[in-house]
Amino acid sequence: MHAATFFDGEGWRDGIIDRDGERMRLRAEPPARDLPRLAGVVIGGFTDHHVHLQLVDHTLLASSTLGRVVDLGADPAVIEPLSRPSALHDSGDLRHTIPDYADVRRADAGIPEFRRTDASHRVQVDFAGAFLTPVGGYPSDRDWAPTGSFREITDAETARAAVTAMADAGASCIKVASNATAGPVFDDDLFRTIVDAASARGLSVVAHAEGPGQAQRAARLGAARLAHAPFTERLADDEIARQAASVSWISTLAIHDADSDERATAVDNVRRFHAAGGMVLYGTDMGNGPTPVGLNPAELAALREANIAGDDLLRALAPLDPLDSAVLLLRLPGIDADPTLARPLTSADLKA
Known part of the structure; x- marks a missing residue:
């Protein structure tokens, strides 16, 4: 489980991302202060x-x-x-x-x-x-x-x-x-x-x-x-x-x-x-x-x-809503990154 910054179609919000069986799930709720933060940002396809x-x-x-x-x-x-x-x-x-x-x-x-x-x-x-x-x-x-x-x-x-x-x-x-x-x-x-x-x-x-x-x-x-x-x-x-x-x-x-x-x-x-x-x-x-x-x-x-x-x-x-979409994308190195740097979010990203 990690704190994550995500784009909801209009602006940036904070949430929590973790695995639910074989799926990645993003929840729009305030993360605890001691949660590790995802090294990047989440966006829909x-x-x-x-x-x-x-x-x-x-x-x-x-x-x-x-x-x-x-x-x-x-x-x-x-x-x-x-x-x-x-x-x-x-x-x-x-x-x-x-x-x-x-x-x-x-x-x-x-x-x-x-x-x-x-x-x-x-x-x-x-x-x-x-x-x-x-x-x-x-x-x-x-x-x-x-x-x-x-x-x-x-x-x-x-x-x-x-x-x-x-x-x-x-x-x-x-x-x-x-x-x-x-x-x-x-x-x-x-x-x-x-x-x-x-x-x-x-x-x-x-x-x-x-x-x-x-x-x-x-x-x-x-x-x-x-x-x-x-x-x-x-x-x-x-x-x-x-x-x-x-x-x-x-x-x-x-x-x-x-x-x-x-x-x-x-x-x-x-x-x-x-x-x-x-x-x-x-x-x-x-x-x-x-x-x-x-x-x-x-x-x-x-x-x-x-x-x-x-x-x-x-x-x-017009990215899809990452709260509803199974396609969650990680952009590095930050919120001003080139969209072509997007890549699939994988379980390895949650191990850091």
């Missing part, structure tokens, strides 16, 4: 708010420090099985090992189900299902977009049907494509129809907004999140202020080339959005190029460049 698991080897997540991912564009028939507890199962012993997966194909549909056969930690998978896009809209013409990962919408009826299908599949949000640089976008009425249909199912809309005015338009029409920090244009300060009051931004800064205008614009927008009180969420667009299947140091560096550091960076990473 991090969240990547923008991934595409059909484009990566998702089994590598089990050896990462991510505790949750949000897939923003996949065939719901493929991604839904990965969201089940039986697919990414937590045995509770806190070991992060590369798992041995059995690829079991359902005879009725030929859909792969990945069943964990080792004791690695569970990564929670939330998903939007398919992109909703106009006929011929982004990403319908992209070679990387798997079959079923987008649904072309023609009118209000097909929009409502698509939202119902994603919600019935277990989606936690709805993804709308609004990329004016790569094809048609929804008119205002149809965009609002999707927002209203999603709201009726208790779901928010995440918009891929690209092209002049699209970020402002998506926010005005009711999107709750932007899938990418705006990079098409530098937003005016009054536009930043309005967005900070109504939407959150998923960062994805590292997808842009290091010296590109798009990256410079996105970092500048994020810096001012954060300063205005806007919520920035860590997200990498995992699968967009050779991105790590895990925490991305380049994304963290870009967030720091936008003046998001320390506790603000941890809030952007």
